[in-house]
Amino acid sequence: MAYNLLKGKKGIIFGALNDMSIAWKVAEKAHEEGAEFVLTNTPVAIRMGDISTLAEKTDSKVIPVDATNIEDLERLLKESMEALGGKIDFVLHSIGMSPNVRKGRTYDDLDYNYYAKTLDVSAMSFHKVLQVARKLDAINDWGSVVALSYVAAQRTLYGYNDMADAKSMLESIARSFGYIYGRDKKIRVNTVSQSPTVTTAGSGVKGIDSLIDFSERMSPLGNATAEECADYCITLFSDLTRKVTMQNLFHDGGFSNMGMSWRAIKQYNKSFEECDCDEKRD
Ligand SMILES: NC(=O)c1ccc[n+]([C@@H]2O[C@H](COP(=O)([O-])OP(=O)(O)OC[C@H]3O[C@@H](n4cnc5c(N)ncnc54)[C@H](O)[C@@H]3O)[C@@H](O)[C@H]2O)c1
Secondary structure, three states: OOOOOOOOOEEEEEOOOOOOOHHHHHHHHHHHOOOEEEEEEOHHHHHHOOHHHHHHHHOOEEEEOOOOOHHHHHHHHHHHHHHHOOOEEEEEEOOOOOHHHHOOOOHHHOOHHHHHHHHHHHHHHHHHHHHHHHHOOOEEEEEEEEEEEOHHHOOOOOOOOOHHHHHHHHHHHHHHHHHHHHHHHOOEEEEEEEOOOOOHHHHOOOOHHHHHHHHHHHOOOOOOOHHHHHHHHHHHHOHHHOOOOOOEEEEOOOHHHOOOOHHHHHHHOHHHHHOOOHHHOO
16 A cells, blocks of 8 residues: 655665565555656666666666766766756665675685675765765755665674674764764665565575574564565655654564574474473563
């Protein structure tokens, strides 16, 4: 059901690769809610992925951009304002990539050139988007910028590797830039920390299936899906959240505040099932 929450709003959505991408779901929902937007991804992702289908479906333009490249970002913002006929109201940063993860380099054997690339693509690009947008005065007052994060920024999770460092940096950028952008332009900057989700980037994480199963068992509400994440992002782009800024917002079914759950214990210690332990549920 649509509520017209983004009627009249203009946006830029980074990171829709295919119909599993979180950004893809956000674009579909933003379209349903009445927004107009530009889709962007790297030239190679545009070639390999399926973004033109999404562009057709949502009646939006695709602009190829490497989010680590300042000239590309300047071009993106200028062309987006031209295409949409005015300044931007919302931006989704849905970008992540680690060459160390891709090449199977463990955290105690990182390649430092890869490490720098991980941080540049997955975190510093967020700062670049914000800085370029601010210099071009491309975002309207009370606009909203959201980047996607993961709880590995706060907790160590096996296999997440140098992406954990990138997510910590991403969340810190949201706070530091959120102060400046909020103070000067009333623009809010937040990160949404999403449950593990089956996507192309997600599948790169070592042991992702077990991680998804574990957090499903640990979360009282279960893992949040990509569609549910999109719903949450829409509220953050809407006028209903105008005083929310500089936050890392957990969208994870409660996982981040759990220590141990009944469902996880049951799985961890199968023999527990054999005893009469109903009263031990709390
Ligand atoms: N899937 C999960 O389990 C999960 C959980 C929490 C957070 N996230 C985060 O959600 C975001 C989106 O990931 P996803 O799971 O939808 O996977 P995805 O693979 O669909 O999206 C990642 C996107 O990043 C883009 N990208 C990579 N390098 C880029 C660059 N230099 N410039 C511009 N774009 C670039 C890719 O082309 C791709 O579209 C990422 O930040 C990811 O870390 C994912």
